[in-house]
């Protein structure tokens with residue numbers, strides 16, 4: 001997979017995307033991440049790319065020419081051009097899975113007051129937001145999207161299982177994880193995890209996954225299909241939580 005990021009601040013990306021799992025994936029050739037400096041496409045001798053908005057009002061708007069030229073310098077037939085904007089579709093794990101199957105993604109990071117509307121209407125095929133808040137620029141959003149998408153590209157994570165068990169992948173939050181020591185400051189790891197009984201461990205994990213979701217993100221249940229076993233487990237969880245609550 002290749003991701004090209006159109007930005008006014010290419011240096012922002014080097015450290016984060018070149019480190020750890022994503023750094024290794026780039027070295028091994030599974031992933032290519034490039035940044036394109038929008039200013040390199042300015043036709044202005046001061047490399048300026050922004051202008052005041054027509055109609056007045058505060059701030060500056062990123063104009064169309066340099067952004068169109070930057071995108072067209074890397075665009076191929078199969079490329080998906082995505083504008084990062086707080087007005088876009090909210091980003092989530094499902095969207096990340098979909099994007100991880102695309103060969104070439106081009107991300108446009110806005111800045112200032114935003115981007116000229118013609119970029120959104122005639123250049124970007126998709127608009128994505130990373131949440132209902134406004135950032136100063138699209139760079140942090142591009143980092144979030146690139147990280148979440150790239151780790152789902154087959155081969156990028158060493159352990160294939162770890163992504164499929166992650167929160168949101170199966171519609172629930174993940175179960176709690178423990179590592180050594182088995183007893184830390186008197187708090188013990190649940191015994192079942194030390195038992196070596198994989199059937200019981202799976203059942204424990206499913207139940208705790210349901211409990212985490214119930215306690216923290218019950219809204220996820222609206223789109224979750226409960227199996228018969230899930231229903232039994234969630235009944236137990238609710239009973240246990242009610243008993244705890246009344247203690």
Ligand code: SAM
Nearest residue numbers: 084085086110113114129130134135137138141
């Ligand atoms: N005036 C714009 C509005 O109200 O919709 C906000 C512009 S924001 C200050 C500047 C740039 O940051 C945007 O063009 C976009 O690229 C990026 N940005 C800000 N918040 C974002 C979010 N929640 N998700 C994705 N990108 C965001």
